[in-house]
Amino acid sequence: MEKATIKDVADLAGVSPSSVSRSLRGVGGVSAATTERIRAAAESLGYTVSPAAYRLATGRTGTVAVVMPYLTRWFFAELLGGAEAVVREAGLDLLLYHLGDTEIRQRYFSSGILRKRVDGVLLATLALSDPEIHALRSLDVPVCMAGTEVDGFSSVCIDDVSSARRAVQHLVNLGHERIAIIAGDPREPMHFTVPPRRRDGYLAALKAAGLPAGPDLEAQGAFTVEGGEEATVDLLARDVLPTAIFAECDEMAFGALRVLGRVGLRVPEDMSVVGFDNHPMASYFGLTTVAQDVAEQGRMIAWHLVRSAQGNGAKPVRLRAPTHLIVRATTGAPTRRTARAILAGRQPAVAGAKSDSARRSSRPARANGHDPLTRPPMARPAGNKRLATTKEKKG
Amino acid sequence: MEKATIKDVADLAGVSPSSVSRSLRGVGGVSAATTERIRAAAESLGYTVSPAAYRLATGRTGTVAVVMPYLTRWFFAELLGGAEAVVREAGLDLLLYHLGDTEIRQRYFSSGILRKRVDGVLLATLALSDPEIHALRSLDVPVCMAGTEVDGFSSVCIDDVSSARRAVQHLVNLGHERIAIIAGDPREPMHFTVPPRRRDGYLAALKAAGLPAGPDLEAQGAFTVEGGEEATVDLLARDVLPTAIFAECDEMAFGALRVLGRVGLRVPEDMSVVGFDNHPMASYFGLTTVAQDVAEQGRMIAWHLVRSAQGNGAKPVRLRAPTHLIVRATTGAPTRRTARAILAGRQPAVAGAKSDSARRSSRPARANGHDPLTRPPMARPAGNKRLATTKEKKG
DNA sequence: GACTTCAACGCAAGCGGTTGCGTTGAGTGC
């Protein structure tokens, strides 16, 4: 009942293994009566085909690989979730690969770990180098990408450029004239392709509106809350301040909100903020943002991958997922008072705004101590009082 | 160079396939000179052993399954990340299974999908039914659990009871006498085992301190931000209000903070809040919480799983991961003014606090519309002005 | 120098399926 082989089933049903195989596979050539006998025998034995034997005999693995640069970040977790559902539904196995640091990435692509192992590969937003692309091609299985487009591979993307442009256009429409961007750091180890595209959209909107752009309206940071904080702190130290900030992703926007709250700038009265992604916490903060359905993108591309992995000679496609702007409470018309003037009346609290991310990533010490009263420098909440009243004034 | 077999390597090296196999596997019986010739031949051919053939011949799959009830929630993503690193490092494959709804779960456990497919299984915090446990046992491979303990299976857990107790004790030490809990909904579809344990710790702390407990100090919600909001709203509608809230997880605490901010209760002056988990956003909110290193737990249990999957007759172990309390800015001594009195002086803004999660989970419509000006009822930020000054007063 | 010993290596039998092809036998047309 446990590890029955096809021969056991054949014996019990009084036929040959070939007939069992044909019957179970449904390729025909087996009479209805025999099929039923075989089905019953297999059922009673709790028979399962051995994947290993199946793979060896057929040459197909019934497996797809999903390769992710991050597992815990919202976008990737969401994408993975969507893809998993489709892959499982198709009866395929999902092999998960996490590309941690560059070293692992190196090892991964050089030694063909996936060779003979999968029928298809799904990569998430990695900018691939030429050797990497070559390595993937030589796998000789369909490759699909999410968030990036590569010649010869299928992909699903949102239109980052026009989406970002739309978000910034929203700020323009509200009357903003000095719109800053806090952008992803191009030195990002995983070489995201997204940040530059969103910046292009930002620039396009400014250009179309005839508004100023340039280095003094740009700041960079990691694609995280802390990165957003650092970029915003940087921005607030400039000579002339913007009246609105476009964050390339919601996490960065959260960081911006926190810094703004800490220095006493009201949102949106003193500064508008718009994010990108519609992260689950975005509605929590009332963040105006560009929404995309990442799980759906995972489903779309996984569906395509499954199709091509199963041999239907599907040509590479480029899928586009829709986005839409969600206007919430962090954007509004600019006031005449400049942020600089507002800040002038307060103490410059910006200095202490260094991230405590380093501390948090260390392992928990003092496992059983009592109330160590750990109070990190950043232990101050975000948001501010004015924000809470925004809705009433507007509504 | 692409799909070389062991025979190709053997021919090139002028030996038999057996020697190639032995050499590559390092089992001895091959001279140094021959080994080197074989290595060179394999190298030049880009040879990789066929996993399918290897599995069929050896009977071991070189694969472990990781089964998750959620992929996108912080805890599970973190756990998966930790486990993945160890599994990959051990040279095993990681098959990912997501147990979506109950139906999928049913199908999953009944038909032995994993039979003959994996050398080990890692399950994350699911309360298993007896048939499910039986099904897992009949797989006849090591099974490891994270977050739950089951007889005969290895597991890694934090001590939820004592950790929760410590968190509540912290509130007691600050002088709180009416401490409420916002707890996970026991009707949770995935049957988490965690909420009741944390509640037990809460009750133990109250009991030890001789403080009141009971239904009027308890409210329930989902293990999410929205669940925390709903539970808090519920709590605030009681006759007598607490001076502190223990949230069973940080997400619920975030929800509590938002509701408190909206109704104008200052944290921690009017209400202390303590969470559990040290979610990445916890430091953002300055949330006092119990920290646990989930990725490390993933690594611990995965390491054990790998060991037992590789045949070392390791006995089931019960691993305990440490936790520690992190005191930040959301807890403080209670003031004499009761929350009730404070609320009496304000308009009851609690009514509109229904979650907008339903809307968010729907697919993005209006893909190309311009500025739909969607302003959900909840579009107000959390936190409040007073919070920001806590540090100065305390420090 | 004959005999033992043992490292080094090849042979061949699996592992559990799939599948091309050959065989069988009942049903058909004449």
Added chain:
DNA sequence: GCACTCAACGCAACCGCTTGCGTTGAAGTC
């Protein structure tokens, strides 16, 4: 009644690797 057809099924050869066992030949022993 006989050749023919074709559905139904079995045979056996793979798929690519591992591994027990037998063989070989050089080194060591007395």
